[in-house]
Amino acid sequence: MATRKVWYTLSVVLMITSFALLYFRGLNLAIDFTGGVTAQASFSQAPNVDAVRSKLEQAGFRDPQVQLSGSSRDVAIRLPPTGQNVNEIRAKLEEALKSVDASAQLSNPDVRGPQVGGELKTSAIWALSFTLVLIFLYLAFRFHTWRLSFGAILAVLHDPILVLGWFALSQTPFDLAVVAAILAVVGYSLNDTVVVFDRIRERFESNRRLQPDIALDQSINQTLSRTIMTKVVTSIVVVALLILGGAALKGFSEALMIGILAGTYSSIYISSAIALDCGLTAEHIFPTVKKTAVDHLP
């Protein structure tokens, strides 16, 4: 606990960096959030999907997704929003496709606004806020003090921010699977924090006069082997996903990896330290029952 100023500084620096990255660089939002263009094309014979993709890239479309769809001669094309209107997109698409196969037929491209993604974002933020409030109340009820709840909530907010910062830095596409991963990260981080809190409660129970900072240090050290063990085990699966999971799971496993690192760090160095700085003592968790002067005798 003595070194907590250092860790606070580190966290603040990391969070400011994350915010700066988010602000200046932004997330590379996947089509789930941004909307975009979808179109169907049919060819006279089975096309080479990779060739179609590279032709589209040459035509100036960023990150085109090309998949076979419906039959071996039909492909579905998805493009991120381009800011061009339907007719321009159509003309450029048609040109690119004709260069692959002169008989290519293009359906009318659909251009979708990011409306749905935006709503998803709002509903996710609402759900998350509501969750945090409930967790705050539950922990306050279980540990008899808001100080620990406050530490837990700050630590929980800390981790997703770092993950978002990483995604802004690496520009890995940010899709719905990443949102799920961030939710999982929140779960892990909370889990760690609560395990430490549980130990703090136990330390105070065995010795009410224990100095709060010593009690916190002891709790963290005593749960450290468990924290590391659990993290190692979880990381085994996540690393396997990262290496073998393929492109669809890349963002997902990256988010989990960063989140687990951040979560371990925050539950060791941040959550209980904050409770301490809020003035946590044994008294808060185990209030002495005041003997009242008035007795109940008639």
Place this chain on the structure above:
Amino acid sequence: MLEYARWKYILVSLVLVIALVFALPNVFGSDLALTVATKDHTDVTQDGAKSVEDFLKSKSIPFKGADIEGGRLIVRFDTVAQQYQARDAVAEQFKDKYISALYYAPRTPAFLRKLGLRPMSLGLDLRGGLSLLYQVDINSAVTQLLDGYAQDARKVLAAAKIPYKDVSQVAVDSDRPNAVRVVLAPEADVDAARKALAQTFQDTKVSTESLASGSAITAALTPAQIRQRQDYAIQQNITTLRNRVNELGVSEPSVTRQGLDRINVELPGVLNSAEVKDLLGRTATLEFRMNDETHSATEAKLTGRVPLGSKLYTNTRMGVPILLKREVIATGDQLTSATSSSGQEGPQVDIKLDSRAGDAMLKATRANVGHHMGVVLIEKRRETIDVDGKKVTRDVTDEQVINDATIQGVFGNQFRIVGLGAGEARDLALLLRSGSLATVIYLVQEQAIGPQLGAKNIASGVLALEIGMAGVFLFMALYYKVFGLIADLVLLANVVLLTALLSMMHATLSLPGIAGILLTVGMAVDANVLIYERIREELRKGVSPQAAIRAGFEKAFSAIADSNITTLIAGVVLWVFGTGPIRNFAIVLTLGIATSMFTALMGSRAVITLLYGGRRKVAHLPI
């Protein structure tokens, strides 16, 4: 001495056995397949199945097997290429007869299927398919309700002979119409009008005011009524969409409400969206009206003067304008069945009406034998047009007289409509049968996921999970020795339990769901680690092995319970508030926490007590 109550052993074993049975269908995997269903909704016959099989053989497309299940033919293949080839060929050859869709046919043995046991279904992101998100125009649902009130008010006032100037929709403290205002003529008796309208405006908030043009009675809908009406519109649209989707013959389609005014339609294995979108989004209904034979339609069209009580239709199948009476005898909403068939006069739609419409039809035809009756097809759609470079969407109603036939004899609730093309008759029957949409819906998002991508997602995701799990098992066994093996057993039981629960609930597993499983495995490992570390701690203090086990479980309990309940809170909130992928994640997470707590706290306790409990002397724990 370490003991564990007998009923707990029994409970743990019982739960595990049941879970194994329910999880069993998932181990058989699935085949690449093609489902073939008849377009007119009858079961595929043995002969029909044989014709498809023979056709595939003649095209030398190899298949593993073909059988009829639930009225559909399911043809199984070895490779995606064969599946695609077959799909294209069958779609081409049996265009008019069958609908085919790509499918992952579970290999679940028949005896399990008979017990109603099914494997978890895979989400669209894992097996490919079409996802359509529709927006329901809930405001027009309210407008329709107000229209109804306005019409009734006009009728009541006319019947009570109370003169009025105008009945119209107005907005009261709102930016959308939410009230009907009746403006009375200056000489009208306001109280009498209120009394007359009391019945009509029963549930609304009625107020009276004096305007410059005369007294006005305003009936405003309450917010609850508006919400109820909107909900009704969405429910009705969901029902209709579900009916239509079922008509497509796709296996395991899903139609769900999303948020306030959206409907999500997921069609696994369907990839050609044009045909589906056309069918799902259409709002078609019929109106039956008598022909106005006393006036000339051509003349009405030329002069622009349409006789009172009649309506001029210029868009007709017959190519000439037609005048129909305004009075509607029956509408498409009133029919009980509609099927297409081919009769002497070509393709036809056979129609059955409900009793009220049947009576009306009987009365109308009895009075009009030898006269003409027109059938009007009404379709609503939303189109986007460019107005000065800006995109404007507007609702368009197309009305077309599809038939104008002489009434040959008196008929009631059963009759047929002729004069249609084959495809047209089928589509019309389908649309009529599935009911009309309460309000216009329009597509806001469409996603087609190719099955290759889905297959690749599954393959790499599953491989990674398997290797990761194997690594976890190995690591636990190395680190905690025998106790590690017990933990592995318990983890396995956890996965079985979770799979069983998800299969039981017919939940869909998608990519975020796999994330949920991963988190659950992490939590289950964590619970075991918490217990074991506690046991080790106690052992270091010099406590006897059995006492250490007991203390380990006891002391770890509060940490496990609190940390899991905290995560459970997050899971439940996301389950309730989340949509789509987030909800899927939350369902798996919530169930997973329950199963992991059960297996870690009760399962591992049972195994450990079985091994190290009782009266035997344990000198050393392999932990």
